[in-house]
Amino acid sequence: MSGGRLIEAGGDVGSRLMIEAAAFAGAEQNPAYEVAVFFLNNVWGLTLPALQYLQNMKKNLLLAITAALLSTACFNEGSLVTNPAPLMQYQYKPTEASLLALAKNYAEAINSNLQKGRIHPGLYADYGVALAQLGCDAQANVMFNNEKTFFPNSTKYVDELKQKLLPAFVADNRYDTSIIDLKSLDTIHVTFTPEELAAQQQLLDDPEYQRQLKQQQQEEKAEKAQAAKKAKAEAAKAKESERKALALAKEKAQKDKAKAKKQAAKEKESAKRAADKEKAQAKKQAAKDKADAKKAAEKEKADAKKAADKAKADEQKAKLAAEKAEQKAQAEALKAAEKEKAEAEKAAKKAQQEAAKAEKAAQKAQAQEQKQSPITTKED
Amino acid sequence: MNQSRLIAIAVGILLMAACNSEKKVTTYEDLYKEQALTILVAPAQDNAKRPQVKTTQDQVLCDELTQAATYLRQSCITPLVDQGYYVIPPLSSDVILNKLGMGYRQLMMDDIKKLNTDYGIDAVLLLSVHKWQQFETNEIIVFTEYTLRSTKTGLELMHTWVRGVKLQPVDVKGEPVELAADNAFIRLTGLESPIAHRCILMDQMSDFVLRSLPTSASRWMYQHDRYTSANPAFYGFVMNPDGSVERSEYNEDAFGNECFTTD
Numbered sequence: 001m002s003g004g005r006l007i008e009a010g011g012d013v014g015s016r017l018m019i020e021a022a023a024f025a026g027a028e029q030n031p032a033y034e035v036a037v038f039f040l041n042n043v044w045g046l047t048l049p050a051l052q053y054l055q056n057m058k059k060n061l062l063l064a065i066t067a068a069l070l071s072t073a074c075f076n077e078g079s080l081v082t083n084p085a086p087l088m089q090y091q092y093k094p095t096e097a098s099l100l101a102l103a104k105n106y107a108e109a110i111n112s113n114l115q116k117g118r119i120h121p122g123l124y125a126d127y128g129v130a131l132a133q134l135g136c137d138a139q140a141n142v143m144f145n146n147e148k149t150f151f152p153n154s155t156k157y158v159d160e161l162k163q164k165l166l167p168a169f170v171a172d173n174r175y176d177t178s179i180i181d182l183k184s185l186d187t188i189h190v191t192f193t194p195e196e197l198a199a200q201q202q203l204l205d206d207p208e209y210q211r212q213l214k215q216q217q218q219e220e221k222a223e224k225a226q227a228a229k230k231a232k233a234e235a236a237k238a239k240e241s242e243r244k245a246l247a248l249a250k251e252k253a254q255k256d257k258a259k260a261k262k263q264a265a266k267e268k269e270s271a272k273r274a275a276d277k278e279k280a281q282a283k284k285q286a287a288k289d290k291a292d293a294k295k296a297a298e299k300e301k302a303d304a305k306k307a308a309d310k311a312k313a314d315e316q317k318a319k320l321a322a323e324k325a326e327q328k329a330q331a332e333a334l335k336a337a338e339k340e341k342a343e344a345e346k347a348a349k350k351a352q353q354e355a356a357k358a359e360k361a362a363q364k365a366q367a368q369e370q371k372q373s374p375i376t377t378k379e380d
Numbered sequence: 381m382n383q384s385r386l387i388a389i390a391v392g393i394l395l396m397a398a399c400n401s402e403k404k405v406t407t408y409e410d411l412y413k414e415q416a417l418t419i420l421v422a423p424a425q426d427n428a429k430r431p432q433v434k435t436t437q438d439q440v441l442c443d444e445l446t447q448a449a450t451y452l453r454q455s456c457i458t459p460l461v462d463q464g465y466y467v468i469p470p471l472s473s474d475v476i477l478n479k480l481g482m483g484y485r486q487l488m489m490d491d492i493k494k495l496n497t498d499y500g501i502d503a504v505l506l507l508s509v510h511k512w513q514q515f516e517t518n519e520i521i522v523f524t525e526y527t528l529r530s531t532k533t534g535l536e537l538m539h540t541w542v543r544g545v546k547l548q549p550v551d552v553k554g555e556p557v558e559l560a561a562d563n564a565f566i567r568l569t570g571l572e573s574p575i576a577h578r579c580i581l582m583d584q585m586s587d588f589v590l591r592s593l594p595t596s597a598s599r600w601m602y603q604h605d606r607y608t609s610a611n612p613a614f615y616g617f618v619m620n621p622d623g624s625v626e627r628s629e630y631n632e633d634a635f636g637n638e639c640f641t642t643d
Contacts, residue, residue, distance in 0.1 A: 083569055084451065085568075085569035085570055087470065088447060088450055091423070091450045092450050102471075120461065121461055122457070122466075122468060122469030123469070125468075129472050133471075151466060153417065153418060154418075154500075155500070156498070156499055157472065157476065157500055157501065158472075160476070160498060161472055161476070164475060
């Protein structure tokens with residue numbers, strides 16, 4: 001049972017996280033919250049559906065209390081093994097007896113891990129070392145190979161360990177990951193140190209110890225019976241609470257369904273009303289738009305007519321102006337032609353006069369010439 | 381004048397806050413570069429001073445302290461595994477270190493590349509217990525040091541000093557009251573109550589310290605984890621009777637003064 005950490009590195013207590021983890025659908029898969037889930041499930045008799053239901057109902061108070069209790073009731077058993085004492089004992093005083101106790105502890109831890117389907121890294125390797133040191137070489141070799149099988153990155157150091165502790169098995173790669181038979185460890189004989197033997201003897205000779213041992217055995221037996229009874233009662237209780245929670249959940253689901261249906265109908269009605277309103281508004285708007293458009297068209301038409309009339313008037317005006325201009329031009333042209341004709345006549349008259357004058361002058365000159373001709377003959 | 385003082389204090393607080401929220405990517409830069417996966421946890425170095433053995437009680441206390449120091453190593457395994465690292469288990473580690481003839485000093489100072497080349501180990505976690513203190517009957521204090529050293533480059537990938545405190549509730553008479561968790565641990569291990577309390581403190585402290593390490597590169601949250609905040613190098617860790625914990629930052633001098641001065 002490792003994990004179940006309460007304390008986050010950031011310094012906050014993990015109660016909130018544990019509640020969330022415990023109530024979360026995948027909580028059972030989260031090894032870090034194993035303790036919380038286990039506690040809530042088995043001690044409080046709450047299963048995941050019940051937890052989820054409680055969370056939905058926002059009754060986090062119960063969970064908060066649980067987590068608060070857990071924060072004091074859990075501890076990190078933080079080691080390879082379920083019980084850290086044998087390893088501590090062996091490291092404090094390494095003897096064959098303490099090593100055997102440690103080996104048994106490792107074997108139990110491996111079996112427990114196998115049942116959970118999760119192997120702690122290094123567990124097989126250390127069990128292998130313990131067995132090798134106790135002289136069980138073949139079994140140790142299998143354990144070393146198991147470690148390599150589960151954790152390939154351990155190959156290098158495990159091979160070195162095999163080289164050092166089991167040179168005869170270096171090439172032997174047999175492995176076996178089935179449950180370990182704990183009885184096989186009972187056949188291992190260890191030599192006790194004189195202190196251990198003395199302590200054992202002292203204990204055996206002590207009638208008080210014998211009495212205590214007997215009492216302890218009886219107590220253990222009674223405790224076991226009580227625990228079994230309690231477990232049975234708790235299982236029944238858990239079943240009952242689960243049934244209750246399921247019934248409650250079902251009831252709630254039905255209520256929710258009805259509520260949802262009602263809500264849906266209400267929403268539908270409201271949507272319909274809104275749609276109608278929208279439609280009416282759209283119609284009104286369309287009519288308004290149409291009227292506006294008609295008005296605009298009429299206005300446009302009137303404007304166009306007005307413009308056409310104006311254009312026509314302008315055209316008429318222009319035509320008149322053109323006619324007037326033409327008449328004026330014609331008159332001017334006529335006048336100019338008359339003037340030109342008069343001038344031409346005048347010029348022709350003048351030319352006639354000049355021609356008459358010139359003729360007269362020629363006649364005069366001829367007369368003069370005729371007059372002068374006898375003199376000339378005289379001179380000849 | 382007063383205003384400028386206030387501004388200076390505000391700037392100081394802001395700077396302190398900025399220091400507090402240093403991200404893992406900065407604090408563990410080398411660890412991110414190396415992407416260590418396999419870690420060997422060396423036996424803890426016990427530097428704590430023992431009382432002079434005059435009575436049986438003194439002897440009991442000495443044994444208690446020794447066992448608790450031994451337990452420190454064990455308490456580091458699961459937090460590291462939970463962070464996604466492969467941890468070489470204790471017995472196997474002892475065989476390897478015995479074969480190489482390496483102790484705390486060699487692992488801390490010497491060239492340890494052989495651990496990488498021959499055994500595939502990426503880093504070594506070195507642990508030290510410097511001092512134990514006990515006030516009244518309900519307050520246990522321990523000063524510890526955690527060093528993660530690379531076997532490839534010899535660099536220190538993490539170095540944290542912690543002052544761990546476990547407070548126990550007391551009844552109206554002032555007698556300590558056992559908590560349910562403590563009782564469960566005592567029943568499970570069969571240890572005496574005083575040693576069990578020390579072990580529980582070790583457990584929670586190691587968990588707190590090592591969970592600040594980046595998750596290994598083999599985990600999917602590796603990238604996301606880079607930008608979460610890291611623990612400071614020197615700090616105090618207090619387990620309150622109600623199960624909550626508190627963390628207070630120390631500076632190096634204050635920690636050194638408390639840790640290395642004799643009472």
